[in-house]
Amino acid sequence: MKRIVYMLNGYLSSIRRLAYNNCDYWAVHLTIDTDVEIEISNYFLKYDIPKEVIEIKKIGYDVVKTFFDKFIVEQLKDNTENQVTMLIDDIVEYYGLASTTLNPEGVWNPLLEGALEITVKDESNVHESLVYFLVEIEDQAILTGFGIRA
DSSP, rough: OOOHHHHHHHHHHHHHHTTTEEEEEEEEEOOOSOOHHHHHHHHHHHHHSSSEEEEEEEHHHHHHHHHHHHIIIITTTTSOOOHHHHHHHHHHHHHHOOOHHHOTSSSOOOOOOEEEEEEEEEEOOOOOEEEEEEEEEEEEEEEEEEEEEE
């Protein structure tokens, strides 16, 4: 699964280039050894500029879709709607690929079933808008972040 997350991260980096480097998109692999909220908090404590976790809440794919709209669709205005839709479909497919690689009999695409939205206090002032969401896949997870640079 780690390899697929690395590939997703590379794909998101190429989309950043299409947004004229005005945005940042990233994905990281997490292993959930204990409670998911503890693992998320521990992940953010690793930074030089800590991001304090304010809230973690369950969201549906409809909310994730609004993140795609705000952070990707609106930022790629020079591209056609069909091109942007294809890019988002590709992103969604990575979560399904990660899930079925980990367990072919498991959930086909856990992102479509929902995610955890993570609200953080970020004092770095790098992004004017920032969102994180986490998709759990058995005892692992993909933490994805989207940011519009300040």
